[in-house]
Amino acid sequence: MKLARFSPPTAAALLVGLTTVIGPGAVDSYAASDIPLPIVHFSHMVVDAPHGHLFISGGASTDGILVTDLDGGNPTMISGEPGATGLALSDDGSALYAALPDQDAIAAINTENLTESARYGTGAGTHPDSLAVAGGTLWFGYGTAGVGGIGSVDGAGTVNLAGDSDSWAGPPLLATTPTPSGVLAAAVQTGDTSAFVTYRAEGGALTRQAARALPFPDLGDLAVTADGLHLAVSSSQNASIGRYRTSDLAVDGFFATAVPARSVAVAPDGTVAGGDDGLEAFPETGVGYYNDYEFGYPLSPAAHGVAWAPDESRLYGVAVDASGGTPTLHVARTPEIASVGLYGSATEPIAPGEAYSFRAGFDSPLSLRAGESMIPGTVRITRYDDADPDGVLIPDPTTTPANAADWFGAYHVAGTVPLTGPLSFRVDYSGSGHYGPAGQTFDIPVAKYAPTMTLTAPSAGDRAAPMTVTGHLTWPHAHVTTGAVHIVKTDLAHPSGYSLGTVPVAADGSFALHDTPQVGGANTYAFTYDGGTSYLPVTESAKVQVSRANPTLSVATDAKSYHSGATVKVTAHLGTTYNSRSVTLYDQPAGKSRTQLKSGKVDAHGNLVAYYKITRNTVFSAAFAGDYRHAPRTVTTSATLTPTVRTEMQWPLSTSRIGSTTYQVFYKSEVNMGFNLQVTPHQSGGCMSVYVEHYHSGAWHQVTSQSCVPLYSDDWYGYGRALKLFASNDHYRIRGHYTPPAKGAQTGSVWSQWIYLTVRPGSPS
Numbered sequence: 001m002k003l004a005r006f007s008p009p010t011a012a013a014l015l016v017g018l019t020t021v022i023g024p025g026a027v028d029s030y031a032a033s034d035i036p037l038p039i040v041h042f043s044h045m046v047v048d049a050p051h052g053h054l055f056i057s058g059g060a061s062t063d064g065i066l067v068t069d070l071d072g073g074n075p076t077m078i079s080g081e082p083g084a085t086g087l088a089l090s091d092d093g094s095a096l097y098a099a100l101p102d103q104d105a106i107a108a109i110n111t112e113n114l115t116e117s118a119r120y121g122t123g124a125g126t127h128p129d130s131l132a133v134a135g136g137t138l139w140f141g142y143g144t145a146g147v148g149g150i151g152s153v154d155g156a157g158t159v160n161l162a163g164d165s166d167s168w169a170g171p172p173l174l175a176t177t178p179t180p181s182g183v184l185a186a187a188v189q190t191g192d193t194s195a196f197v198t199y200r201a202e203g204g205a206l207t208r209q210a211a212r213a214l215p216f217p218d219l220g221d222l223a224v225t226a227d228g229l230h231l232a233v234s235s236s237q238n239a240s241i242g243r244y245r246t247s248d249l250a251v252d253g254f255f256a257t258a259v260p261a262r263s264v265a266v267a268p269d270g271t272v273a274g275g276d277d278g279l280e281a282f283p284e285t286g287v288g289y290y291n292d293y294e295f296g297y298p299l300s301p302a303a304h305g306v307a308w309a310p311d312e313s314r315l316y317g318v319a320v321d322a323s324g325g326t327p328t329l330h331v332a333r334t335p336e337i338a339s340v341g342l343y344g345s346a347t348e349p350i351a352p353g354e355a356y357s358f359r360a361g362f363d364s365p366l367s368l369r370a371g372e373s374m375i376p377g378t379v380r381i382t383r384y385d386d387a388d389p390d391g392v393l394i395p396d397p398t399t400t401p402a403n404a405a406d407w408f409g410a411y412h413v414a415g416t417v418p419l420t421g422p423l424s425f426r427v428d429y430s431g432s433g434h435y436g437p438a439g440q441t442f443d444i445p446v447a448k449y450a451p452t453m454t455l456t457a458p459s460a461g462d463r464a465a466p467m468t469v470t471g472h473l474t475w476p477h478a479h480v481t482t483g484a485v486h487i488v489k490t491d492l493a494h495p496s497g498y499s500l501g502t503v504p505v506a507a508d509g510s511f512a513l514h515d516t517p518q519v520g521g522a523n524t525y526a527f528t529y530d531g532g533t534s535y536l537p538v539t540e541s542a543k544v545q546v547s548r549a550n551p552t553l554s555v556a557t558d559a560k561s562y563h564s565g566a567t568v569k570v571t572a573h574l575g576t577t578y579n580s581r582s583v584t585l586y587d588q589p590a591g592k593s594r595t596q597l598k599s600g601k602v603d604a605h606g607n608l609v610a611y612y613k614i615t616r617n618t619v620f621s622a623a624f625a626g627d628y629r630h631a632p633r634t635v636t637t638s639a640t641l642t643p644t645v646r647t648e649m650q651w652p653l654s655t656s657r658i659g660s661t662t663y664q665v666f667y668k669s670e671v672n673m674g675f676n677l678q679v680t681p682h683q684s685g686g687c688m689s690v691y692v693e694h695y696h697s698g699a700w701h702q703v704t705s706q707s708c709v710p711l712y713s714d715d716w717y718g719y720g721r722a723l724k725l726f727a728s729n730d731h732y733r734i735r736g737h738y739t740p741p742a743k744g745a746q747t748g749s750v751w752s753q754w755i756y757l758t759v760r761p762g763s764p765s
Helices: 024-029
Strands: 045-048 053-057 064-068 076-079 087-089 095-100 105-110 115-121 131-134 137-144 147-153 173-176 183-189 194-202 205-214 219-224 230-235 242-245 251-254 263-266 272-275 278-282 291-294 300-308 314-320 328-333 341-346 355-363 379-384 398-400 410-416 423-429 438-444 452-456 467-474 485-491 494-503 510-515 521-529 538-546 553-557 567-574 582-589 595-601 607-613 618-624 633-641 644-650 654-658 661-667 672-680 687-696 699-709 716-722 731-739 755-760
Touching: 045 087, 045 300, 045 314, 087 131, 095 131, 131 173, 131 183, 137 173, 137 183, 183 219, 194 230, 219 300, 230 263, 230 272, 263 300, 272 300, 272 314, 278 300, 278 314, 278 328, 291 328, 341 423, 341 438, 355 423, 355 438, 379 410, 452 521, 452 538, 467 521, 467 538, 485 510, 494 510, 510 521, 553 618, 553 633, 567 582, 567 618, 582 607, 595 607, 607 618, 644 731, 644 755, 654 755, 672 687, 672 731, 672 755, 687 716, 699 716, 699 731, 716 731
Parallel strands: 173 219, 219 263, 661 755
Antiparallel strands: 045 053, 053 064, 064 076, 087 095, 095 105, 105 115, 131 137, 137 147, 173 183, 183 194, 194 205, 219 230, 230 242, 242 251, 263 272, 272 278, 278 291, 300 314, 314 328, 341 355, 355 410, 379 423, 398 410, 423 438, 452 467, 467 510, 485 494, 485 521, 521 538, 553 567, 567 607, 582 595, 582 618, 618 633, 644 672, 654 661, 672 716, 687 699, 687 731, 731 755
């Protein structure tokens, strides 16, 4: 279990370029592959560096002790050691002691030839298990659940089961210092707590130093610090960071990291290591750890599965699966070297020519020691840019001692961003003491600012007349003179645009274009500042409407009024133009959309003729789209559809010719006169008016009328008048007038012809 990782909280927001990198020392430390062990289960492990041996016992159901080289290779077995558990080396390293619980014995094995040299019986039912050599004597914890004790084997091979006067609730777990000393610690779990006793071992006897129940309900492992002054205890349910003093078993300070739950071991130099989720090494005091390694699922560290090489050059860890099988060895090299990460930060944003400040900081799981204000070792910072592509060493970077933002101190470099190309820094840390080397290149984001551009141009101008467009570039900071303004002009003659070249930019950012447009219509000027080497490009446009002459254009029909079905001749005439002689004729019948009638070039006389069969009032238009020097123009004319009127008189008895006019003759005995009119075509909403005139005093005079009466559904309208209202033998005439609807008329109005009549008294003879 780890209490802290050292990663400054402000670093993430300030990172530039690549982020934290693990130094080479840290990579080597935990890079070895996991090595499957050729045993079914794991129990204990001892490192015999002088003879190049790693001894591994497998516990119950095994028949020997596994021996490998210091890299976990070249495995062999010391056979005939059934159920070996606890292991210990003699003070001189000549003998390996192995507890054989099922044999009620302890075996002594020669570390030179790997053969058993002696076996010490401990008595029936003693089941020796945990071993430790302290004060020149081999001590062993023995017993079964409910009862146990500490025994000893002296140099003559004499076994003594009454090594101490304490009573134990089971076989105690023993521990001593990693190098020979007279300190011995023993512990056994007793329910919700564990009983601990510390001893002074001397002359084959134990002198109690302290005894106390400590709050460990699931005692995992036990180790004594290198100086013999403190205990490290592993427990899953009460992972402890506290150091327990061997003199009185009181808490006395704290380890740099909480002791892992499954196993714990101490190196001769005092470094602590343990296994919980993985393998981890940390200093006895201070804050943090050197590094850690996690076994892949389904493996987890085994109890008692951690051991140090005497020179601290290797750390060994064994992991097993959930059933305690599949033992796997991991060898960590240089385990006391902490990884170092580098991070860089810079003032942002920065642009070419601006001042910058670059800061290089450090990250590591291991904190500085008390009194240290900077991470130990040397730091080299090399700057790379276009001027120095091979790099130039920064001679004296400024340093800042460790603080809340930079927990390991920081190095600072200041300068000016180059006008062209990228900027980067290489930071190389040498490593020192327990910190591994590291190196990293940081690319500094050089932001190219986009200046703003404003243009001033006339909204309109005359063709072939000089005009000027002015512009101004504004930078968000003191700028360097670089780049040019390119102009592309688009007009009717060049819809894809063409280049007008470049214009110079004055020191204050101003520029101007002088042009004499030869093409009328919209002239669009696109100004693009290319940014040069230091800025982003920016583009703005200005549009000027250049005048064009108004062309002569007309449209006419061969008549103004037509009857339904007649063919209309439509003629458009175009006067002088520059580079276009095309005209389009359109027709738009009343109540319908406009459609194209004909389009094409006019003839040598400037005319374009089309023919159209008329069915209702129609508007004809001619359109000229314009050319380089003449503006677009549209003109219209109208043609009217005149309806046909059919008339008839009802009930005349004869006709009479009076002068050159034929009169319809009625007799008053007939009572009424009828006058019918039919209009073709007519439109709903149209109406008929009827007018009757009387000739007297040498002129015609209107005597009656009927105004705007709708026609019948069959297109007819009938008008009737009583004959008694007419003066006998006088002259009369009658006619009708059709009026189309006031809105949306599809035809014109129309008069019928006059019909003349006279009314005679009485009846015909």
